[in-house]
Amino acid sequence: MLLKIVFLALLSQVAHLAGDDFTYNGFNGVNLTLDGLASITPNGLLSLTNDTIHGQGHAFYSVPQKFKKYPADNVLSFSTTFVFGIIPEDPTLGSAGFTFVLSPTSDLMTQGSPNYFLGLFNMTNNGNQSNHIFAVEFDTYNSPEANDINNNHVGIDINGYISKKSYPAGFTSDEDGKFHDLLLFSGEPMQVWIEYNATDMQINVTLSPLWTPKPKNALLSCSVNLSSIILDQMFVGFSASTGTIYTYQYILGWSFKVDGKVPELNLSSLPPLPRIKKKAKILSLWLPIALLVFVLITAAVTFVVLRRKKFSELHEDWELDLDSTRLSYEQLYKATRGFKDENLLGIGGFGRVYRGVLPASRVDVAVKRLSYESKHGVRESVAEIVSLDKLRHRNIVQLLGYCRLKSELLLVYEFMPNGSLDNFLFSKGEQTLDWGQRFHIIKGVASGLLYLHEGWDQVVIHRDIKASNVLLDSDMNGRLGDFGLARLYDHSAAPHTTNVVGTLGFLAPELARSCKATTSSDVFAFGAFLLEVACGRRAIEPSKHDEIEEVLVDWVFENWKMGMIHETKDPRLGDNYVLEELDLVLKLALLCSHPSPSARPSMREATAILNGDLALPPLLQE
Numbered sequence: 001m002l003l004k005i006v007f008l009a010l011l012s013q014v015a016h017l018a019g020d021d022f023t024y025n026g027f028n029g030v031n032l033t034l035d036g037l038a039s040i041t042p043n044g045l046l047s048l049t050n051d052t053i054h055g056q057g058h059a060f061y062s063v064p065q066k067f068k069k070y071p072a073d074n075v076l077s078f079s080t081t082f083v084f085g086i087i088p089e090d091p092t093l094g095s096a097g098f099t100f101v102l103s104p105t106s107d108l109m110t111q112g113s114p115n116y117f118l119g120l121f122n123m124t125n126n127g128n129q130s131n132h133i134f135a136v137e138f139d140t141y142n143s144p145e146a147n148d149i150n151n152n153h154v155g156i157d158i159n160g161y162i163s164k165k166s167y168p169a170g171f172t173s174d175e176d177g178k179f180h181d182l183l184l185f186s187g188e189p190m191q192v193w194i195e196y197n198a199t200d201m202q203i204n205v206t207l208s209p210l211w212t213p214k215p216k217n218a219l220l221s222c223s224v225n226l227s228s229i230i231l232d233q234m235f236v237g238f239s240a241s242t243g244t245i246y247t248y249q250y251i252l253g254w255s256f257k258v259d260g261k262v263p264e265l266n267l268s269s270l271p272p273l274p275r276i277k278k279k280a281k282i283l284s285l286w287l288p289i290a291l292l293v294f295v296l297i298t299a300a301v302t303f304v305v306l307r308r309k310k311f312s313e314l315h316e317d318w319e320l321d322l323d324s325t326r327l328s329y330e331q332l333y334k335a336t337r338g339f340k341d342e343n344l345l346g347i348g349g350f351g352r353v354y355r356g357v358l359p360a361s362r363v364d365v366a367v368k369r370l371s372y373e374s375k376h377g378v379r380e381s382v383a384e385i386v387s388l389d390k391l392r393h394r395n396i397v398q399l400l401g402y403c404r405l406k407s408e409l410l411l412v413y414e415f416m417p418n419g420s421l422d423n424f425l426f427s428k429g430e431q432t433l434d435w436g437q438r439f440h441i442i443k444g445v446a447s448g449l450l451y452l453h454e455g456w457d458q459v460v461i462h463r464d465i466k467a468s469n470v471l472l473d474s475d476m477n478g479r480l481g482d483f484g485l486a487r488l489y490d491h492s493a494a495p496h497t498t499n500v501v502g503t504l505g506f507l508a509p510e511l512a513r514s515c516k517a518t519t520s521s522d523v524f525a526f527g528a529f530l531l532e533v534a535c536g537r538r539a540i541e542p543s544k545h546d547e548i549e550e551v552l553v554d555w556v557f558e559n560w561k562m563g564m565i566h567e568t569k570d571p572r573l574g575d576n577y578v579l580e581e582l583d584l585v586l587k588l589a590l591l592c593s594h595p596s597p598s599a600r601p602s603m604r605e606a607t608a609i610l611n612g613d614l615a616l617p618p619l620l621q622e
């Protein structure tokens with residue numbers, strides 16, 4: 001028996017000796033301990049921060065690693081390599097930074113703070129020996145408090161944010177022996193190696209652009225006895241923070257090993273980083289400007305000579321904006337398995353929609369194929385891209401990329417696993433939504449529409465809000481889709497005058513007179529949408545008795561006048577609804593769909609009313 005125990009003890013020593021290791025080429029399905037702003041994106045990036053300012057995020061391997069070999073107190077050698085990318089809000093400004101960290105706890109939310117504390121320390125515990133924090137910082141902010149050398153450096157931090165040693169980001173090339181600067185927040189992926197040699201107690205940090213083999217010379221090399229800093233067991237991972245502006249800070253792949261050579265990453269299977277907008281760069285080059293001016297003058301002359309060929313002009317302008325999200329036809333062909341019929345999700349007003357999986361990143365997508373035949377179609381599709389590519393909101397279906405063929409435009413969107421809302425509302429019998437889900441979707445769509453109207457530097461009018469243009473993600477959040485009809489105009493400029501577009505039953509009466517789509521006509525359609533969700537009926541339905549179509553808004557209004565507004569609710573809800581919320585939604589719907597635009601609330605007011613922050617104004621009989 002005793003022998004057996006000794007043997008087991010020996011075995012565990014051997015296991016210790018070998019050391020734990022792990023390798024992640026992308027983080028899809030990986031069980032990490034995440035908190036704060038950290039998340040794993042659908043395409044497998046470990047995202048440490050998002051567009052929240054003054055925030056922090058942490059990601060740790062879910063079980064602690066053993067760093068000491070009993071009974072000795074010496075820290076074992078360890079090494080790690082990872083690939084990161086930092087995408088800034090403003091290409092010229094960093095925000096705070098991130099660190100690779102060894103910590104006694106995986107819960108740093110309470111002891112860490114945002115900004116230059118990097119999510120690791122706070123004002124009171126900074127520098128305290130009992131922190132037992134070892135970190136390598138990738139700092140993109142020059143903070144005097146932390147004695148930073150600049151806004152783009154790598155440093156070794158022990159128990160506090162003032163680095164023991166730091167150096168501007170860059171690498172010494174093995175080829176020419178020269179030091180090359182790297183901009184941490186350039187939006188380009190870079191690889192890092194951190195190695196601790198237990199024999200000579202030296203920690204080395206090496207940085208290089210992705211695909212450049214590890215340079216021989218380390219960026220930072222520092223002798224430090226880690227024995228009193230690193231405990232027997234430590235969590236390994238990353239922490240990050242944002243300051244007065246945000247940056248997206250991503251880890252693409254990561255491997256780690258105690259006592260041995262760290263496994264290499266497979267760089268070709270890492271998920272791609274979102275692209276950074278390159279507009280500023282284009283403008284900084286004179287030749288393209290000269291060319292552009294030439295092209296524009298030529299175009300202007302052609303314009304006059306050939307009368308009004310304005311579509312090709314608009315086309316030119318938009319092309320600049322589009323480059324960021326271009327995908328190859330081959331990728332999309334593979335993604336949808338050759339646009340097979342089995343992958344067909346549906347046929348919409350503009351074209352066919354296919355389900356697919358992007359080959360490189362394994363992201364589920366919906367690919368919309370639009371043919372170019374009518375010039376009108378091109379213009380609208382391109383408008384759709386321009387708007388969606390820049391808009392980012394959790395209640396908007398995100399455009400991930402596009403591809404252009406001679407006579408076709410292919411648009412790639414996030415795949416929405418639960419399909420469109422109308423399938424739940426109007427399908428006969430089977431699946432439906434409970435009141436809680438419906439109210440949640442309504443609030444989401446309201447917030448998405450508010451974002452379109454006010455959340456960006458240009459007003460975006462959706463023009464076709466209805467249940468069938470609301471898609472549901474895996475968490476049953478409502479997301480606005482189909483911006484094919486969206487038009488952009490500046491806050492200051494007067495709205496364009498165009499043909500009436502949209503869907504009967506959702507068109508505000510003033511559109512018939514002026515054809516001017518406004519935020520207020522969107523609010524009208526939002527009202528009709530609210531009724532669709534609450535009543536489980538389409539905005540326009542052929543009446544059972546005669547041929548005359550029944551308009552939902554009118555029907556609910558009639559019922560309200562008779563004091564029977566609650567009778568209009570979807571009978572499938574049964575008794576399972578919150579009366580106050582139902583009442584609020586129905587009355588807000590009537591207010592939004594008021595025939596007079598001036599009586600309608602703005603989306604900001606409508607959202608505040610739904611969230612209970614603003615009282616519903618009384619409805620008036622006409």
Ligand SMILES: *[C@@H]1O[C@H](CO)[C@@H](O)[C@H](O)[C@H]1NC(C)=O
Pocket residue numbers: 036037038039050051052394
């Ligand atoms: C950023 O992450 C936090 C925490 O996960 C989340 O609450 C917040 O909504 C996210 N922000 C955006 C814009 O997604």
Ligand SMILES: *[C@@H]1O[C@H](CO)[C@@H](O)[C@H](O)[C@H]1NC(C)=O
Pocket residue numbers: 031062063
């Ligand atoms: C993730 O890892 C933790 C710690 O090992 C474990 O408790 C948890 O169950 C794991 N979660 C999943 C989904 O595997």
Ligand SMILES: *[C@@H]1O[C@H](CO)[C@@H](O)[C@H](O)[C@H]1NC(C)=O
Pocket residue numbers: 110111112122123124125
């Ligand atoms: C700082 O962190 C310590 C834990 O290390 C915590 O007890 C303390 O409340 C924190 N102080 C502040 C001001 O957040």
Ligand SMILES: *[C@@H]1O[C@H](CO)[C@@H](O)[C@H](O)[C@H]1NC(C)=O
Pocket residue numbers: 124128129130
């Ligand atoms: C360091 O932290 C420990 C535990 O939080 C605390 O007891 C001690 O007073 C702190 N030391 C200093 C110098 O602040």
Ligand SMILES: *[C@@H]1O[C@H](CO)[C@@H](O)[C@H](O)[C@H]1NC(C)=O
Pocket residue numbers: 197198199200
């Ligand atoms: C660690 O340092 C010792 C002494 O300088 C050296 O012999 C050994 O090769 C180093 N180990 C590694 C893994 O670099």
Ligand SMILES: *[C@@H]1O[C@H](CO)[C@@H](O)[C@H](O)[C@H]1NC(C)=O
Pocket residue numbers: 195196197202203204216217218221
């Ligand atoms: C660290 O770098 C120094 C000098 O660049 C080198 O001599 C040493 O072997 C390196 N140690 C490790 C563990 O890579």
Ligand SMILES: *[C@@H]1O[C@H](CO)[C@@H](O)[C@H](O)[C@H]1NC(C)=O
Pocket residue numbers: 073225226227228
């Ligand atoms: C490293 O530190 C530990 C604990 O403080 C100590 O026991 C050990 O002797 C130190 N090693 C060297 C080489 O100084």
Ligand SMILES: *[C@@H]1O[C@H](CO)[C@@H](O)[C@H](O)[C@H]1NC(C)=O
Pocket residue numbers: 266267268269
């Ligand atoms: C690396 O990943 C690529 C793409 O996923 C794959 O084709 C290749 O076999 C992988 N290489 C190794 C050595 O695993």
